[in-house]
Amino acid sequence: MTDQANMTAPRRSIGELRALTPARVGLGRSGASLPTRVLLDFTLDHARARDAVHAPFEVESIAGGLAALGLETVTVSSQAPARADYLKRPDLGRKLDPESRARLMARAAMACDVIIIIGDGLSPAAVDAHAVSLVEVLLPKLPGLVVGPAVIATGARVALGDEIGALLKARIGIMLIGERPGLSAPHSLGAYLTFAPKPGLTDAERNCVSNIQTAGLSYDEAAVKIAWLARQGLARGVSGVALKDESTMLPAKEVTRRQ
Known part of the structure; x- marks a missing residue:
């Protein structure tokens, strides 16, 4: 200039x-x-972030909301016995406890295209506020795909979805989970998509749609991205760094048609 x-x-x-x-x-x-x-103001925002981390996870309310959408629900827990253990031992949040694993194995699930897992993560408050509403917008954007039972996971880290997806024979897993609260965003939801989920995968093998919240990505915007990634992941047989989000590069009519 x-x-x-x-x-x-x-x-x-x-x-x-x-x-x-x-x-x-x-x-x-x-x-x-x-x-x-x-x-x-800083002190208030810090308190809100701390409250979001320790907020109760409204499992029954979420299950009721998902049932109203026509989804069968299953509740599971990680190996973190309490919230303090979850925060101190991230590894425990990546594995199902024995009872939950046995419950999923006993289902003898039929293979499905997509499974939706809702985990409390680092902001149960975000999940309570946004998860069911997002699923309601997302489901109509997945026509023709077989959606398995919805799984509600307590004490969950992102990688817990890999074990769940493998046990329920899902081709692609979608984990909706509370993101780490920030001082301006204590109630932010994230969505992680993994093709052919199984234990031992890394973050490089999943896609993330983040900042789903009132002041961030809207439910419709997030659902378009998630549905596009799910369909393209299934078509190409990949997710993560091998699959770039190009949903915004398509004309609006084309995005709608493909979803």
Whole structure:
């Protein structure tokens, strides 16, 4: 940009910048410290993030919502016996406890195209707020695909979906899980898709659609991305780094037709 352009460009205020982002910018100062209002806002957001991590996981309410959508539900738990264990031992959240594993093995499930797993993750509050509503928007975008029973998993990390998907003979697993709360987004939901799920896969082998929340990705936007990734993953036999999200590159009519 030339000096003349710099002189004629309209000046933008800090207030206008704050209106564009929830990030903490232009906070000001009081002496060598933050202004009291800014400090109180930070403390409140930090408390909300902590509350989201420790919020109760409303399993019965989620199961009822999924049943209303016509989905059979199964509840399982990871090997983390309590929330404190879950937070201290991420590895325990990646494996089913013996009772849950036996319950899924006893189902003698028929192979299915897609299975939806809903896990509490690091923000049960996000799952309680968004998971059922997202599934309601997603299901109509999966016509022609066989959707297996929905699994509600307590004490879940993302990789727990791989073991669940393998036991239920799913071609692709969709894990909806509460994301790590941020100071501006304590109730953010993430969706992780894995083709041919099985224990031992890495994050490089799954796709993620993140920041599903009121101030982030809408249910419809997220559902279009998830459905596109699911269909393309099934068609190409891959997920993760081998499958790039190109859903936004298609015309709106084409996206609708393909979903």
